[in-house]
Amino acid sequence: MTAFIPDHSGPGMTARLKDATGVAVVSLFLGIPMIALHTVDVGGVLAVATRWPWLIAFAVTMFTGRLVLQFALDHLKINKARRERARPAVRATRPWLKWTGYAVLGFSIVLPIMCSGNRYVVDTATTVMIYVMLGWGLNVVVGLAGLLDLGYVAFYAVGAYTYGLLSTHFGWGFWETLPVAGALAAGFGILLGWPTLRLRGDYLAIVTLGFGEIVRLILVNWTDFSGGPNGIGSIPRPTFFGLPFAPAGDGPTFASFFGIEYAPEHRVIFLYYVILVLALLTNLFIARLRKLPVGIAWEAVREDEVACKALGMNVTNIKLSAFAIGAMLGGFAGVFFAARQGFISPESFVFSESATILAIVVLGGMGSQLGVVVAAILLVLLPELGRDFSEYRMLMFGAAMILIMVWRPGGLIASRAPTVRLHKEAQP
Amino acid sequence: MSNTLTPAANQGGKLLLEVEHLTMRFGGLTALNDLSLAVPAGKITSIIGPNGAGKTTFFNCLTGFYKPTTGNVRMHHPQYGPLLLNQMPSYHVARKAGVVRTFQNIRLFPNMTVLENLIVAQHNALQRASRFSIAGLFGQAGYKSAREAALAKALMWLTRLKLLDIADTAAGNLSYGTQRRIEIARALCVDPLLLCLDEPAAGLNPRESAELNELLLYLSREHNKGVLLIEHDMNVVMRVSDHICVLNFGNKIAEGNPAQIQNDPDVIKAYLGEDETDQEAA
Amino acid sequence: MGQFIQQLINGLTLGAVYGLIALGYTMVYGIIGMINFAHGDIYMVAAIIAVTVLTLLGALGISAVPLAILITLAVVIFFTAIYGWSVERVAYRPLRKASRLAPLISAIGMSIFLQNMVQLTQGARVKPIHAMMPGGFELFTHDGFSVHLAYTQIMIISVTIILLAVFSYLITRTSFGRQQRACEQDQTMTALLGINVDRTISYTFMLGAALAAVAGVMVTVYYGVVDFSIGFVAGIKAFTAAVLGGIGSLPGAMLGGLIIGMIESFWSAYLSPEYKDVATFGILILVLMFRPSGLLGRPEVEKV
Known part of the structure; x- marks a missing residue:
C-alpha cells in the first residue's frame, strides 16, 4: 500500500484494513448463533430457521463501519493535536457553562407558553423534569459523596406510595404530603445506610440494589397494603391552591375562578410548573449545601475517607447525611410522580429505573448539575424520538449508553467548580 | 492538670502523650513489642528505625486506625484531662484529643483545591457553627463569622507554608514536595496539640528539607505543639529532634538525645549490621 | 423429612448454577475490580444459543443424549466466549483508566443492548425445548412424600464439581492462572514483567463467559x-x-451460590415463594453487616 497518509498520524491503510477485517470476522462469529440462526415456533415445536444474507449484511456493515469510524477518529485526533499545540497550557475556566445554564433555565420557563397547544411536548418536558430532579437527588449520593447507589428507585417508590396511600385513604393533599413523604424517604435512607455505609463501594452497590428489589417485591406481594401488582389508582391530582382542574361543576374550579374557558391543558401546564419549581428549589438547595461544611465534607469523603478520619471527621455521619438527603429528594420526586400519573404500580419502580437515573448522573458528569439536565434530556428524548422504530429503540438506548461513556468517560460535563476561591479576581 | 491553655513558652516540656506497654500483633507477627514512650508538648520527638521496624504501625495505633493488642495510649489534654486514645473511635482522636497525623503516602483530596483541603480540615468547627447546615442554609451571621474565621486560619497557614499562590489549584496537580506541605498545613488547620508526621521529608529536595526543619522548630517552639516525627532523613532528625526513640523489629532499642543516639552501639548495629561499624551512616 | 431432603437437592442444583455464574463475576471483579453487569446477559445469550443448537441437533437426528449435550456444550462455550471477549473489548477496555463508575454504566448499557438484541433477533416468546433427560431416581419415600433425584440434577451437580476441579487447577497450577493472579495484585508490575495484561483480562472474560455458558446449557x-x-x-x-461469599474469592462464589440456592428452595417450600428474593437480599444485608467482606473474602486491611 502506498504511503498516502502524511508523516505522523498512526497506522496505514493495510493496518486499517486488517483491523476492519478482524472486526468483520468477529461479527461473523457473533452473528452466526444470533442472526444467521434463529428458532421459530412451528406448531408448538421449535425449528431452526436461517438468515444467511442478514449475516453477510451485518458483517459488511461492521467492516465498513469500522473503517469509516477509524478514519474519522484519526482525523479528529490530528485536529485535536493541532488545536492542543495552539492552546496555552493552562485551561481557562468555562464561562459558557454558566450561560448555557441560564439559557436552559429560560427555555424551561417559557416552554409551556410556547407549546401550550401541544400537550405531548409539555408532558415529555415534565417527564424530563422528573428525571432531572431524581438525577440531582442521586447526584448528592453518587456524584458528591461518591457512594454507589443502585437502588435509588426505592426512595422514589416510598414517596409515590406515601402520597398514593395517604391521599386515597386519608384524603391528604399534595402539598401536605410532600414533607411527610420526604421525611419518610429520608428515614428509609438512614435505615438502609446506617448498617451498610461502612461497606466498601461495590458491596454497597449490591446492598442498595437488594434493598430496591426488597421494596419492590414487598409492594408487589403485600396486596392489602399496596394493592399488589395492580397498584393504587385514582390518586387525586394536585389542585391549584384548592382549586381543582375540572370542567365547571359544583364549587369553584381553576377555570371558573379565573374566568377562563376550561381546557385540559391547564393541569398539564400547572403540573409542569410544579415540577419545575420543585426542581429549581432542589437545585438551589444542593448548590447551597455544596458550599456548606456538609457539602464540602461529602466531596472530601469521596476523595479520601482515610484522610477524613485522620482529620477528625465522622465519616459515617457524613455519608448518612448524603444518603438521607438524596433519599428525601427522591421521595419528593415520587410524590410528584404519583400526583401526576394518578396511578402507581410496582412496575414503575424496577431496577432499570435506578439504572437510568444512575446513567443520567454518570453520563452527565458526576457532580455537575447542568450535566444531569443534559443527560436527562438525552435519555428521555432518545427513546421518545425512537418511537417510530420502537423495536430498536431500547437497543439504540443501550448502545448509546456504551458509546457516550466510551467517548467521554468523565461524563458530558466533567468540570468541577471549587466551592471557595481565594483569588477572587480569577473568577470568571 | 490545669484547665486553661497557658501561653506557649513556659509550657514547653509538659507531658502530652504517654504510651504504656504498647503491643500490636498481626496474627503471629509482633509489629510492636511492649513499647513505652513519653511525648512532651513544645518538643520534637522522633521515631527512627530501619524499614519494617514498626514505626507506621505505631502511628496507626496512636491515631486510632489500629486497635493495639495490649497497652494504652494516654493523651493528657489540657481541657479534658487524660484521654485513652486506644479506646476512642478513630475520628475522635483528631476531633477530641487533638492528635492529628499526616501519611507516608500523601493523602490529600486531589480534585479539591488547596484552600478547600484546608477548609475541610475545619469541618467540625464549621459544621457546629452552621448548626448542622440549618443555620448555614439561611446564611445566618454566626455561621458567616465562623466561615470568615476558618478562611483566616487557612490563609494564615497558607502564608506560613508559602502556599498562597496555588491556593486555588487542585491539590492533586501539584508537585510532591508541595503536596507534603499542603498535608502539613491541612493538619495544622485542625489545631492539633500533637502533630504526628510520617516521613515529611521523604522526596523533598535539600532546600525544601531545610525549610521543613525551620517549620518544625517554629511549630514546637512558637506554637507549643508536640511534634512526633517518623523520618529516615538524618539531616532532619539530628538537627531538630529533642528526643529520639529508635525502633527495630518492633522493639525499642535506644532512646535519648541526638548525640546519645549517634553513639549508641545498638543503633549502629541495627542500621549497619553486626560487623561493620562505620560511623557516618548512623 | 422427605421434603427437607428434596429441597436440599433442589437447592443444591440451583446453587450450583448460581455458583457457576458467580464465578464469572468474581473472576472479573478480581482482575479489574469492577462489576461486570452484563454477565447475567452473557448467561442468557448462552441459554438462547443452547436452544438453537439443541434444536438443530434434533433436526440432524443426533439423539444420543450425552453426545448431544457434549456437542451443545462445546458449541455454546465457543460462541459465548466470543461474546465475552467482545463485551470486554467494546465496553470495558476503552474505560480501563476511567473512574470506577464509567465501566459500570457502559456495562449496564451492554446489558440493555444484549437483552434487546436477543429479543429482536430471536423473538420475545418463551422458547420451550422437549425434555432431553426425563426421569430420575426415586430415592426413598417417607410419610408418603417421595424424594426424587432427577438425571438432570445429577448432571448439573456433577458437571459443576468437575468444572470446579478443572478450574481450580487452571487458576492455581497453570501459567495462565499465575498471570491472572498477578494481574489481580498489580497490573502495572505484571505488565513490566512482560505479561500481556490486556490479553490476560480478555481470557478472564472468556473464561467467565465459558462458565456462564455451561450454566446456560444446563439450565436450558x-x-x-x-x-x-x-x-x-x-x-x-x-x-x-x-458478594455473599466474598467477591474475588473463587470458593466464596461457589459457597455463596449454594447458600442462595438453598435459601430460595427452602424459603419457597416452607415459608412463601413470593418472598424468596426478599429473603435472599435480606440475608445478604445481614451477612454483610457482620462480615463486611463476605463469608470467605479477605478482610480489607486499610493500608495507611
Missing part, C-alpha cells in the same frame, strides 16, 4: 424453557452470591 436442559429476560434475575442472584 433442566428447565426446558428459556427467554431473553432470564439474564437479569440470574445475574443479580449470582452477583449476590459472589
Whole structure:
C-alpha cells in the first residue's frame, strides 16, 4: 500500500484494513448463533430457521463501519493535536457553562407558553423534569459523596406510595404530603445506610440494589397494603391552591375562578410548573449545601475517607447525611410522580429505573448539575424520538449508553467548580 | 492538670502523650513489642528505625486506625484531662484529643483545591457553627463569622507554608514536595496539640528539607505543639529532634538525645549490621 | 423429612448454577475490580444459543443424549466466549483508566443492548425445548412424600464439581492462572514483567463467559424453557452470591451460590415463594453487616 497518509498520524491503510477485517470476522462469529440462526415456533415445536444474507449484511456493515469510524477518529485526533499545540497550557475556566445554564433555565420557563397547544411536548418536558430532579437527588449520593447507589428507585417508590396511600385513604393533599413523604424517604435512607455505609463501594452497590428489589417485591406481594401488582389508582391530582382542574361543576374550579374557558391543558401546564419549581428549589438547595461544611465534607469523603478520619471527621455521619438527603429528594420526586400519573404500580419502580437515573448522573458528569439536565434530556428524548422504530429503540438506548461513556468517560460535563476561591479576581 | 491553655513558652516540656506497654500483633507477627514512650508538648520527638521496624504501625495505633493488642495510649489534654486514645473511635482522636497525623503516602483530596483541603480540615468547627447546615442554609451571621474565621486560619497557614499562590489549584496537580506541605498545613488547620508526621521529608529536595526543619522548630517552639516525627532523613532528625526513640523489629532499642543516639552501639548495629561499624551512616 | 431432603437437592442444583455464574463475576471483579453487569446477559445469550443448537441437533437426528449435550456444550462455550471477549473489548477496555463508575454504566448499557438484541433477533416468546433427560431416581419415600433425584440434577451437580476441579487447577497450577493472579495484585508490575495484561483480562472474560455458558446449557436442559429476560434475575442472584461469599474469592462464589440456592428452595417450600428474593437480599444485608467482606473474602486491611 502506498504511503498516502502524511508523516505522523498512526497506522496505514493495510493496518486499517486488517483491523476492519478482524472486526468483520468477529461479527461473523457473533452473528452466526444470533442472526444467521434463529428458532421459530412451528406448531408448538421449535425449528431452526436461517438468515444467511442478514449475516453477510451485518458483517459488511461492521467492516465498513469500522473503517469509516477509524478514519474519522484519526482525523479528529490530528485536529485535536493541532488545536492542543495552539492552546496555552493552562485551561481557562468555562464561562459558557454558566450561560448555557441560564439559557436552559429560560427555555424551561417559557416552554409551556410556547407549546401550550401541544400537550405531548409539555408532558415529555415534565417527564424530563422528573428525571432531572431524581438525577440531582442521586447526584448528592453518587456524584458528591461518591457512594454507589443502585437502588435509588426505592426512595422514589416510598414517596409515590406515601402520597398514593395517604391521599386515597386519608384524603391528604399534595402539598401536605410532600414533607411527610420526604421525611419518610429520608428515614428509609438512614435505615438502609446506617448498617451498610461502612461497606466498601461495590458491596454497597449490591446492598442498595437488594434493598430496591426488597421494596419492590414487598409492594408487589403485600396486596392489602399496596394493592399488589395492580397498584393504587385514582390518586387525586394536585389542585391549584384548592382549586381543582375540572370542567365547571359544583364549587369553584381553576377555570371558573379565573374566568377562563376550561381546557385540559391547564393541569398539564400547572403540573409542569410544579415540577419545575420543585426542581429549581432542589437545585438551589444542593448548590447551597455544596458550599456548606456538609457539602464540602461529602466531596472530601469521596476523595479520601482515610484522610477524613485522620482529620477528625465522622465519616459515617457524613455519608448518612448524603444518603438521607438524596433519599428525601427522591421521595419528593415520587410524590410528584404519583400526583401526576394518578396511578402507581410496582412496575414503575424496577431496577432499570435506578439504572437510568444512575446513567443520567454518570453520563452527565458526576457532580455537575447542568450535566444531569443534559443527560436527562438525552435519555428521555432518545427513546421518545425512537418511537417510530420502537423495536430498536431500547437497543439504540443501550448502545448509546456504551458509546457516550466510551467517548467521554468523565461524563458530558466533567468540570468541577471549587466551592471557595481565594483569588477572587480569577473568577470568571 | 490545669484547665486553661497557658501561653506557649513556659509550657514547653509538659507531658502530652504517654504510651504504656504498647503491643500490636498481626496474627503471629509482633509489629510492636511492649513499647513505652513519653511525648512532651513544645518538643520534637522522633521515631527512627530501619524499614519494617514498626514505626507506621505505631502511628496507626496512636491515631486510632489500629486497635493495639495490649497497652494504652494516654493523651493528657489540657481541657479534658487524660484521654485513652486506644479506646476512642478513630475520628475522635483528631476531633477530641487533638492528635492529628499526616501519611507516608500523601493523602490529600486531589480534585479539591488547596484552600478547600484546608477548609475541610475545619469541618467540625464549621459544621457546629452552621448548626448542622440549618443555620448555614439561611446564611445566618454566626455561621458567616465562623466561615470568615476558618478562611483566616487557612490563609494564615497558607502564608506560613508559602502556599498562597496555588491556593486555588487542585491539590492533586501539584508537585510532591508541595503536596507534603499542603498535608502539613491541612493538619495544622485542625489545631492539633500533637502533630504526628510520617516521613515529611521523604522526596523533598535539600532546600525544601531545610525549610521543613525551620517549620518544625517554629511549630514546637512558637506554637507549643508536640511534634512526633517518623523520618529516615538524618539531616532532619539530628538537627531538630529533642528526643529520639529508635525502633527495630518492633522493639525499642535506644532512646535519648541526638548525640546519645549517634553513639549508641545498638543503633549502629541495627542500621549497619553486626560487623561493620562505620560511623557516618548512623 | 422427605421434603427437607428434596429441597436440599433442589437447592443444591440451583446453587450450583448460581455458583457457576458467580464465578464469572468474581473472576472479573478480581482482575479489574469492577462489576461486570452484563454477565447475567452473557448467561442468557448462552441459554438462547443452547436452544438453537439443541434444536438443530434434533433436526440432524443426533439423539444420543450425552453426545448431544457434549456437542451443545462445546458449541455454546465457543460462541459465548466470543461474546465475552467482545463485551470486554467494546465496553470495558476503552474505560480501563476511567473512574470506577464509567465501566459500570457502559456495562449496564451492554446489558440493555444484549437483552434487546436477543429479543429482536430471536423473538420475545418463551422458547420451550422437549425434555432431553426425563426421569430420575426415586430415592426413598417417607410419610408418603417421595424424594426424587432427577438425571438432570445429577448432571448439573456433577458437571459443576468437575468444572470446579478443572478450574481450580487452571487458576492455581497453570501459567495462565499465575498471570491472572498477578494481574489481580498489580497490573502495572505484571505488565513490566512482560505479561500481556490486556490479553490476560480478555481470557478472564472468556473464561467467565465459558462458565456462564455451561450454566446456560444446563439450565436450558433442566428447565426446558428459556427467554431473553432470564439474564437479569440470574445475574443479580449470582452477583449476590459472589458478594455473599466474598467477591474475588473463587470458593466464596461457589459457597455463596449454594447458600442462595438453598435459601430460595427452602424459603419457597416452607415459608412463601413470593418472598424468596426478599429473603435472599435480606440475608445478604445481614451477612454483610457482620462480615463486611463476605463469608470467605479477605478482610480489607486499610493500608495507611
